[in-house]
Amino acid sequence: MMSGPVCLIESDENGKFHVNKEAKDILDGINEPVVVVSVVGLYRTGKSYLMNRLAGQQSGFALGNTIESKTKGIWMWCITHPSKTGQTLVLLDTEGLGDIDKGDSKNDSWIFCLAVLLSSTLVYNSTGTIDNDAVQKLHYITELAERIKIKSPSSPSEEDDVAGEEDYNFVCFFPSFVWCVRDFTLELEIAGKQVTEDEYLDFALTLKHGRSKTISDYNLPRECIRSYFPSQKCFVFLSPASVENMKFLENLEKQDLEPAFLEATGRFCEYIFAESAVKTLKGGHQITGKMFGDLAQIYVDTISSGQVPCLEDAVVALANLENQAAVEEALKVYKSGMEEVKKKFPVNVTDVTQEHQSVSSLATSEFIKRSFKDDNQEYLKKLEENIGQYYVNLLGENEKASDKKCKELLKDLFFEMSERLKNGEYSKCGGYEVYCSDRDAIIEQYHSEPNKGIRAEAVLNEFMNERGPEANAILYTDEKLTKKEREVQEEREKKTLMEQKFKEEEEKRIESELMMEAEKKRQEDIIKQMEEKLNKEMEQRRKEMERALESKLREQEELLKKGFKEKSELLAHEIVKLQEEESSFGGVVGKFLCNIVDIVPNLLTGKGFKWR
Template sequence: MASGSTMTAPICLVENHGEQLNVNPEALQILDKISQPVVVVGIVGLYRTGKSYLMNRLAGQNHGFVLGSTVRSETKGIWMWCVPHPSKLNHTLVLLDTEGLGTNPKIQNSNLPRECIKQFFPKRKCFIFDRPTSDRNLLFHLEKVPEDKLDSTFQEQSKKFCTYIFNHTKTKTLKEGIIVTGSRLRTLVVTYVDTINTGAVPCLENVVTTLAQRENSVAVQKAADHYSKQMVQRLTLPTDTLQELLDVHADCEREAIAVFMEHSFKDEKREFQKKLMDTVKERKKDFLLQNEDASFKYSQAQLKQLSEPLMKSISIGTFCVPGGYHLYLEAKEKVESDYNLVPRKGVKANEVLQQFLQNQVAVENSILQGDALLTYQEKALAAEWALKKAAEKEVELLSQKYKEQQQKLEAQERSFKENIAQLRDKLERERENFRMEQEKMLKHKLKIQEELLNEGFLKKSVKLHAEIQLLKKEIAANKEDKCSLGPWIFDVIGKMLDKEMPDPNVCGTAEQAKEEAAEKEVELLSQKYKEQQQKLEAQERSFKENIAQLRDKLERDRENLQREQEKMLKHKLKRHVLEEVAAAEVEQMTACVLL
């Protein structure tokens, strides 16, 4: 059994105290721990007819179920023995032996006549047993009789009986192919007993509905837990990108939906699938927050470590010298470069860097203004260049946020599509199972009708004929409706996703409000991104204009300097020529004097 424990002896499942039936809590706990499908074998009959002996043989034991008159009247009821099925892997064989329930009037009132036995047991097999032994004294203590003391024919008959039960009994299944596990059998038992105690006849449809409510709640929890467990195992926070987390989320959500589909049934309004979607959405949001927090803390720690030399240099005044601004820029750019090389900083890496750079604006401006090596014009250009770089960082950050919002919306759309796809597959399987059940039921009713006619029950045969015709119409309608399955699914899923056909008098649902808020946030980010781009372009135009004006001014200054230099050169040349002429005249005059 799935619980890992094996029952060594039967336990009373339903106790009969006078006219009141009570379910044994200990037996319910045993069933609740069995997650495997069960094969249920029950036996009814008079005292001392070999019921308990045969059940012991099915359990592979010579004793266990108490035989005949050894049962005290106050403990009579339904006894249960759960053992691993000898031939069906991963199945549990549930043996039920009745003792003394026939004295309960409520049970008598709910016992159906022979025709109903035919209706509920379409396949019947009869076994005839010889006496186990000719010794009447041994008949009262069969559990103590050695195998070799029993009649050989009886032994062979018992062996054939057990083999047939093991090979031909099927997994307990309810309408629409719902497989019954131990825990589901527990709910059925409690519901049936409560109904019988009220004096009513149990209605299978109501029982299945009650079972579905309980099982679907469990299925939601099991699927949500699977999602969380797999996310924890597969994620390493912080993830390098948001898309990395969303991809893991998509895989885990797909598996969670499959878990829910496997364990849920009769979720006709899709309220439990919607509950799972909401739960997964909230847990995904929590993982996103954890990822952002991990990224923020890790990025801050790395940046703090890398910026320590820069901060120390600032504190001791290293950059408060002529040319210090250039040295500061080199040190700051090295911090940025080293930071960008750090791997897997996560989704908050740019935001942390942006905060760091914004915190440096005042210090950077102070160093710039105090640098005596720079002219006024150069300082103005440097300040404008710093603003341009800051604007570029802001645009880059906004672009990342916009991209991440788009990725989240796309992930949400994929989630809806995955839910629709798996729901479609499940509905197709359920429809096919329902069709097979209907055809099986039709075949059975036709057989009963034939038997009733042969036995002369004409009125009952006519009544059954009407049921058969109705069932045939249902089968035909089911086949014809198959082509419209797709639109029907989308109608159901539309209601499930809220798009839930909201009340016209109500202005939307909370879920719609969240979706609209997300869309508005994306729209706002897009607008802000566009505005920042426009500002950046304006700053760039301004910067280019200032550069152009500075270039023109420098060009004019250069031309003026060139003209001044040429003028000075001409003046010097003229003076040089005059000096040479004067020297020549002096030399000539000297020569004349000498003559």
């Protein structure tokens, strides 16, 4: 999709971050779900090389061959996912942490924070071994609770909420964590026993017993890694080449690289491709490239304004953008779909209602597919109101087209008779009988004409009412008729007009019934589609909570094994909280469905439409 990386987020001379327009434009064109993998770590640790390998390229992200950091800000490379159809892999290479030329640790903290917020998998790159010094250099993790909030300050909180209590929620929304150790020279051995890379990481993150400040400082980053990220994975890499060849790493062929390094790199790429999930929002909603670009913009704008990014607020802001776009896109689908029937105007009401029912279902489906977190159905209401108004306007256009066609048809059919009237051919003895015969023949011919539309009987009724005085005048000038016969014919004229009026009313009644039946089916269709969407969201939310609970239960088991009973009990409290949130979701679902059932009929049975 891209021949090479572009800068996604850059900082100006004042240290403020900005989203690069070129990158945003690229993301705006990606409408499929994205898997976002970012790499962070100290500068000059080989981060960019790993990203290039994930892109399937030897070069791309700048490697550099000096002590100077090459990557500034956050760079992005979007490629078609190598193994998952219908997904885009977004690779983010971040500015090296701890660059002495910057002299601003806040920049590093926000770079790390943005990488966490934007990723579905976070790769941390370091060199040497995972010793205490390596863990302490990852102090940015301990600052996440201060730099990222889960819930909006405006959200109602329980009385017993305390600062930091929401930290346990991070595991629901944070990316998977992969630690890559470069230039690893030790044996994977603990106490004389061979261990796996993951066991090595687990050993490095083992907590110490005690309550002193030294032990607390030692444990804090380890606790954060274990607590915040739902899974932890480790890969160790030997040096890729000799010291003299390292500066030419970007140009080295496979045969020039160490086989063990190539093997580890292959396993790393396979793992990322297979296990990295689509980026989701709080609530489990998968995001597209377009949404990812908007999300990056929201977070960058928040940080630049001096505020702390909030996952809940970001979801709301993104939902508003996406839902408004969903309304516009769905309305476009509806208008485009109704163009075909519009070209055929005038048509019968059945043709309009059937097309309306079919096309509006497609439009609603388009809206539901793209929208999310429309909890009060604000945007669904907006869509239905817009569709309703457009539908009413279409009905009006169809009526006008029918009205015009019927009037022109009657004018053409009555042209010869009108000429005979002007010439006084009916103003003589026996003229009324001839007049009625001519008029009835024309009405019969009018009825036989096809495709007159929904105003056929109404226009005929108006026309006959306009002709009423004319018929009575001829009736009373016909010398052939007796007074009694005139009275009989006069009653006949009234009866004919009444019958025509009845036909018009019947036409309106049928039209209204057909419309109401169509709208009833639309109600059922909307409710069905919303239920299906909700069930899908429930499943996403269930998986999100299961992943979080699994992580917490796994950590609790480890703590118990290693004798951290007090910490295990605290973790048990977090597990209970997560379980309560999971069970409470059912109530939210029920309320949502009730809202749908209440709102949809109100929208479609009068408030959105003005029946004739």
